[in-house]
Structure formats: C-alpha cells, structure tokens
Amino acid sequence: MKLKKISSLAFVFLLFLAACQQQLKEVQTAPTDPLPSWNDGKTKEAIISFVHTVTDKNSPEFVEPADRIATFDNDGTLWSEKPVYFQFLFAIDRIKVLSPEHPDWKTTQLFKAALENDLKTLMESGVHGLIEIVTLTHAGMSTDDFEEIVSDWITTAKHPDPRFKDRLFTEMVFQPMLELMDYLRANEFKVFIVSGGGIEFMRPWTDRVYGVPAEQVVGSSIKVKYEYVDGKPVLMRLPEINFIDDKEGKPVGINEHIGKKPIFAFGNSDGDRQMLEWAQSNTGKTFQGLVHHTDSIREWAYGADSKIGTFSNSLMQEADTSGWHVVSMKTDWKVIYPSELTK
Amino acid sequence: MKLKKISSLAFVFLLFLAACQQQLKEVQTAPTDPLPSWNDGKTKEAIISFVHTVTDKNSPEFVEPADRIATFDNDGTLWSEKPVYFQFLFAIDRIKVLSPEHPDWKTTQLFKAALENDLKTLMESGVHGLIEIVTLTHAGMSTDDFEEIVSDWITTAKHPDPRFKDRLFTEMVFQPMLELMDYLRANEFKVFIVSGGGIEFMRPWTDRVYGVPAEQVVGSSIKVKYEYVDGKPVLMRLPEINFIDDKEGKPVGINEHIGKKPIFAFGNSDGDRQMLEWAQSNTGKTFQGLVHHTDSIREWAYGADSKIGTFSNSLMQEADTSGWHVVSMKTDWKVIYPSELTK
Numbered sequence: 014m015k016l017k018k019i020s021s022l023a024f025v026f027l028l029f030l031a032a033c034q035q036q037l038k039e040v041q042t043a044p045t046d047p048l049p050s051w052n053d054g055k056t057k058e059a060i061i062s063f064v065h066t067v068t069d070k071n072s073p074e075f076v077e078p079a080d081r082i083a084t085f086d087n088d089g090t091l092w093s094e095k096p097v098y099f100q101f102l103f104a105i106d107r108i109k110v111l112s113p114e115h116p117d118w119k120t121t122q123l124f125k126a127a128l129e130n131d132l133k134t135l136m137e138s139g140v141h142g143l144i145e146i147v148t149l150t151h152a153g154m155s156t157d158d159f160e161e162i163v164s165d166w167i168t169t170a171k172h173p174d175p176r177f178k179d180r181l182f183t184e185m186v187f188q189p190m191l192e193l194m195d196y197l198r199a200n201e202f203k204v205f206i207v208s209g210g211g212i213e214f215m216r217p218w219t220d221r222v223y224g225v226p227a228e229q230v231v232g233s234s235i236k237v238k239y240e241y242v243d244g245k246p247v248l249m250r251l252p253e254i255n256f257i258d259d260k261e262g263k264p265v266g267i268n269e270h271i272g273k274k275p276i277f278a279f280g281n282s283d284g285d286r287q288m289l290e291w292a293q294s295n296t297g298k299t300f301q302g303l304v305h306h307t308d309s310i311r312e313w314a315y316g317a318d319s320k321i322g323t324f325s326n327s328l329m330q331e332a333d334t335s336g337w338h339v340v341s342m343k344t345d346w347k348v349i350y351p352s353e354l355t356k
Numbered sequence: 357m358k359l360k361k362i363s364s365l366a367f368v369f370l371l372f373l374a375a376c377q378q379q380l381k382e383v384q385t386a387p388t389d390p391l392p393s394w395n396d397g398k399t400k401e402a403i404i405s406f407v408h409t410v411t412d413k414n415s416p417e418f419v420e421p422a423d424r425i426a427t428f429d430n431d432g433t434l435w436s437e438k439p440v441y442f443q444f445l446f447a448i449d450r451i452k453v454l455s456p457e458h459p460d461w462k463t464t465q466l467f468k469a470a471l472e473n474d475l476k477t478l479m480e481s482g483v484h485g486l487i488e489i490v491t492l493t494h495a496g497m498s499t500d501d502f503e504e505i506v507s508d509w510i511t512t513a514k515h516p517d518p519r520f521k522d523r524l525f526t527e528m529v530f531q532p533m534l535e536l537m538d539y540l541r542a543n544e545f546k547v548f549i550v551s552g553g554g555i556e557f558m559r560p561w562t563d564r565v566y567g568v569p570a571e572q573v574v575g576s577s578i579k580v581k582y583e584y585v586d587g588k589p590v591l592m593r594l595p596e597i598n599f600i601d602d603k604e605g606k607p608v609g610i611n612e613h614i615g616k617k618p619i620f621a622f623g624n625s626d627g628d629r630q631m632l633e634w635a636q637s638n639t640g641k642t643f644q645g646l647v648h649h650t651d652s653i654r655e656w657a658y659g660a661d662s663k664i665g666t667f668s669n670s671l672m673q674e675a676d677t678s679g680w681h682v683v684s685m686k687t688d689w690k691v692i693y694p695s696e697l698t699k
Contacts, residue, residue: 079563079569082571156611203571212612212615213615216615220422226422227614227615227616228425228546228571228572228613228614228615228616229571230615234612237608237611238604238608239604239607239608239630239634245637246607246630246633246634246637247637248607248608248611255612261581261582264582264589264591265580265581265582265591268499268580268591269555269577269598270571270613271570271571272555272556272559272570272571272573273570273571287582287589290589291582291589294588294589294590
C-alpha cells in the first residue's frame with residue numbers, strides 16, 4: 014500500500030516533469046518575430062521567405078554563407094537624408110569652422126550661402142557645387158585627423174528640424190533597417206554599406222551604429238597620398254575626387270571592394286538602380302528592396318520631384334517589372350526611429 | 357567481507373577513472389605547436405609572443421578582435437615568384453591564346469618575346485612593358501569571363517621549373533605561411549592579402565588556397581565599366597590602369613579597402629616597405645615580418661640584385677633599425693611547400 018502510494022506520487026511527479034519540459038521546449042522553439050518594427054504584409058513576408066529559402070540546406074536555392082552578401086545604400090535607406098544629405102550639413106559646419114582662415118570664401122556665392130545656412134542656393138548649385146564644397150572641406154588633413162573631426166561632429170551635431178529637437182544624426186537611423194541587418198547577420202549574411210556618401214565620413218561610426226565594420230563600408234572617396242610628417246607616415250587627403258560610388262559606380266565599387274555579386278540589395282533612389290540590377294544578375298535567388306519615403310508626419314514624403322533621393326517614375330516602373338520590393342515607410346513600418354521604441 | 361571486497365574494487369575502479377580523466381585533460385590542454393613547419397628560433401618565438409600579448413585580456417597591449425587586422429603581400433610572401441611573377445606567366449599564356457586574332461602582335465618585340473618564351477627580354481622591358489602586356493591581355497572581356505579564364509588557368513597550368521615538375525602554381529604556396537594565417541585566424545585576426553598583383557587574378561582562388569575570401573583581397577586593378585549586354589548588366593574590363601597596389605600604393609589600398617591600420621604585416625620586398633611602416637605607425641603593439649629568399653635548393657635565393665622581389669640593402673637596414681622580423685627561408689622553415697609534408 015505504501016509502495017503503491019510512493020509509485021503514484023512518483024508517477025505524478027514524472028508527469029509534472031514531462032509537462033515542464035514540454036513547456037520549456039515550446040518557449041525555446043517559439044518563433045520570435047525577427048522584424049518586430051515591420052508591419053505584417055507582403056514585403057516582410059518576402060524578406061523572411063527569401064532568408065528561409067537561401068539558408069535551407071535542403072532547398073535547391075540554398076546559398077553558401079560565403080556568398081550571402083547583402084549591400085545597403087546609406088542616405089535615405091539606413092538613415093534620413095533631409096533637409097539635405099547629412100554629410101552636406103557636416104561640410105557646412107566645416108566651412109563655418111574654417112572660414113576665419115579663408116576670408117576669400119565670403120565673396121564666393123557658394124561659400125557665402127553655406128555661411129548663411131542658405132540650403133536652397135546650395136542645393137541649386139547642383140552636383141558640381143556639392144563636389145566643390147565637399148572636396149575643399151574634406152581635404153588638407155591626414156586620414157587620422159579627418160577621422161577625429163568626423164567623430165567629434167557625429168557625436169555632438171544635432172539635426173536642424175524642430176520636430177526632432179536635439180536629436181543626433183545617428184539617432185535618425187531607421188529601426189526597421191537595423192532589425193533587418195541584424196536578421197541577415199543572424200543568418201550568416203555579410204552586410205556591406207554601398208553609399209554615394211564619403212567612405213571616410215561613414216567609417217568612424219558605422220560599426221557602433223549599424224554593426225558594419227569599416228572594412229565592409231564602400232563609398233565615394235577623394236585621393237590620398239602617402240607622406241612622412243615628422244618621420245611618421247600619414248595619408249594626406251587631397252582635394253581631388255578618387256571615386257564616385259553612385260549609379261553605375263555602385264556595381265564598380267562592389268566589384269572592387271567585395272569581388273562578389275550581392276544576393277540581397279536595398280536602396281531608396283535612382284542612384285541605387287544599378288546596384289539592384291547587379292544583384293539581380295547574380296545566379297540563383299536574389300532579393301531587391303527600395304525604401305519609398307511616404308511618411309510626411311513621422312519622416313518626410315518625397316519621390317520623383319525630389320532634388321535628393323529621387324525616386325523617379327521610371328525607377329518605380331523598373332521595380333514593378335523586375336519584382337523589386339518597394340517598402341512604403343508609412344504603411345510598412347510600425348516604428349521609424351529607435352527613439353519611438355522607448356516612448 | 358564481501359562488502360569490503362566490493363568497496364576495494366570500487367576504489368580501484370575510481371582510481372582508474374581519475375587517472376583516465378587526468379590523461380584526457382592533459383591531452384586536451386597539451387600545447388600543440390601552432391606553427392609546426394617553422395623551426396624554433398627568434399622569429400617563431402616573436403610571432404607566438406606577439407599573438408599571446410595582443411589576445412590576452414589582462415595585457416595592457418590587448419587588442420579588440422575588430423582591430424586585429426593582418427595584411428600579407430602575395431608574390432614571394434605567400435607563394436613563389438620565380439622565374440617571374442606567376443601572373444606574368446598567365447599573361448604570356450593569354451598572348452599565345454589570343455595571338456591568332458592579333459597578327460600585328462608578331463611584329464612587336466614585346467609580344468614576339470612572349471610568344472617565344474623569352475623571359476629575359478620581357479623582364480628587361482621593365483614596368484612599362486609589363487603593364488602593357490598585362491592590361492592588353494587582361495582587358496576586353498567581362499569580369500565574369502575573366503574570372504572563368506583565371507579559374508581555368510590556375511587549375512591546369514604548370515610551373516616551368518624542372519625541379520617542380522607538373523606542379524600547379526597553387527602548389528607553390530608556402531606551408532609555413534598557411535600555418536601562420538591559420539594561427540592568426542584561430543586568434544580572431546582578420547587576414548587580408550595586399551598585393552601588387554591583380555586583384556581579379558587572385559580572387560578566384562584565394563579562398564580555396566589561403567582561406568582568404570574575395571572581399572579580403574586588395575590588389576592592383578584595371579578600370580571596369582558598367583554596361584548591358586543582351587539586356588544583362590556586365591562589368592567590362594578596360595585596358596586602362598585603375599590602381600597600382602605597390603610601394604606607397606599599399607597603405608592607400610589598405611586605407612581604401614580596410615579603413616583600419618593593420619597590427620600585423622608581412623611582405624618580402626621593397627614593394628612592402630610602406631605597408632610595414634604603415635602597420636608600425638598604428639597605436640599599440642604591432643608586428644612586421646619580411647620573408648628573405650635564402651634557399652637556392654628548396655626554392656630560390658635572391659635579394660638586392662633581383663629584378664623582381666628586390667630585397668635591397670636599405671630595406672634590410674630599415675628592418676634592422678625598426679625591429680622588423682626577417683625570416684630566412686633556409687633556416688627558419690622546416691618545410692617550404694605543402695607537398696613536402698606528404699613525403
């Protein structure tokens with residue numbers, strides 16, 4: 014009788030143990046949402062389905078980890094780009110710092126506009142004006158010194174829009190894209206930035222902000238020259254364009270830096286068209302995405318008519334014909350900036 | 357009595373078990389030689405001591421894994437480079453393949469020399485001649501097609517020296533350097549190749565042979581252009597130099613591709629001087645090494661007087677003054693090529 018009681022108790026205990034284990038197992042294998050800031054919908058579904066397919070060893074479309082290359086544009090794709098490219102605001106701040114040493118600048122319309130925060134005149138100066146301002150303000154120092162200047166600026170300068178009062182530029186990054194890059198890395202993708210922006214303007218902070226190390230950043234650059242200063246070698250930055258990593262330049266930059274075609278590419282403008290075509294020309298399954306700025310309340314809304322980050326009608330048409338995924342910020346993203354998570 | 361016997365047996369058994377565990381532990385923790393093809397000596401000791409120091413969290417000279425960048429020259433550092441750079445032998449083979457389409461080449465001294473395997477005349481044509489031959493034979497096709505041409509050649513072409521009969525060029529790699537790269541990677545270094553050779557001549561095989569993926573190869577390059585062929589995007593290779601990754605070019609290439617200074621750099625010639633200086637200008641502890649070709653029996657012996665892979669007296673002097681480690685192939689390496697391991 015006693016023995017029977019003990020064995021009954023033991024049986025109950027074993028049942029309880031089994032139940033616990035089952036529960037633990039369920040918790041461990043419960044599918045957690047890898048993209049919590051994305052609304053459910055076609056794009057989110059397509060991303061997850063793509064990642065499942067290329068990482069499934071039993072799929073005919075399985076891709077070896079070494080070939081899981083993902084490339085992301087930066088301006089307008091990973092962080093905002095209004096009222097102008099943030100690097101341009103950095104250049105304007107540099108002009109203000111450097112102007113006492115360059116009294117002649119005050120007579121030049123372009124530099125005068127910069128000193129007066131006249132973004133309209135600056136934007137109307139076109140690519141030529143932008144290049145002139147960027148090369149002059151970004152050259153004449155060593156690469157080490159430039160890194161320090163960028164690091165100082167990026168940790169102190171604030172975005173000018175009153176909606177985002179006191180916000181650092183690195184707080185203007187897109188939470189859904191941070192999650193997407195994390196998700197890809199968790200699935201053994203190697204994530205690269207391929208931006209029209211300056212390579213050395215991005216590298217000092219991309220690892221901290223995006224988890225993308227310097228050696229996985231591709232961008233535009235000016236020439237540098239190996240010299241000795243006080244017997245110590247330096248690379249001096251010259252006021253001369255080396256490479257423009259935009260439009261046709263993006264596949265060229267990808268080829269030079271990565272040497273493999275991406276299988277996953279994300280952009281937001283006409284400047285990314287060739288990068289997406291290049292990824293799509295890869296053998297096997299590929300994914301192309303474009304961020305469409307459709308949210309004038311939480312971010313900005315612009316498209317074919319924009320001076321920067323132009324999303325032309327012909328790009329929209331190519332996206333449609335080619336099966337590229339267009340993300341509408343307004344409807345696809347629950348959250349835009351990381352700060353919204355803590356509200 | 358019976359119980360005593362059992363407990364004695366159990367005791368003996370436990371002793372036996374403890375002894376086994378001890379032995380297992382010793383096997384598991386026995387220090388295995390990470391560089392078995394290196395003779396014991398100052399250089400091997402310096403390498404191991406350097407790696408221990410920068411990976412020891414309690415050392416004031418600890419370096420975070422993200423900053424453990426190692427750069428290796430290729431020709432003469434990771435594989436042999438005699439009788440001429442192997443890429444040059446590839447170019448000669450290309451001339452032979454292409455010459456029927458270019459009857460005019462037969463009247464050009466340089467191309468005539470190539471068709472007649474006259475290496476002496478070719479070498480005497482200097483850098484200008486080399487560049488002419490390389491750009492012409494390496495251009496005029498897409499990057500995809502060039503990759504295929506290189507892959508075919510590298511898996512079939514044989515080294516011309518009768519000592520190494522029927523040996524593929526990828527079998528002319530240095531076993532001690534393969535071990536060194538493995539050792540660094542096991543200690544969370546990121547290993548890059550930084551070579552004067554063509555970036556797209558190396559990438560098709562460096563992962564397989566050295567464990568260095570395409571995106572970690574830096575080299576010289578010709579220009580490419582984004583085009584559409586039958587509606588499909590290609591990068592066409594143009595007969596125009598884009599970048600020479602040699603001498604002052606090496607720190608420039610490192611800066612462009614990696615964006616961080618190496619803490620460990622290995623070369624073998626005057627072309628690597630600036631790369632080693634650049635690594636040494638990094639903050640914290642660094643390591644610089646040079647392979648000196650001193651073994652005329654097992655490999656080749658050459659130095660200040662050589663036309664390729666020149667190791668000048670001034671380089672030797674700088675190595676001495678700067679504390680760079682000079683490896684003598686003859687005395688520091690037990691084994692040169694992997695094939696010697698299976699003998």
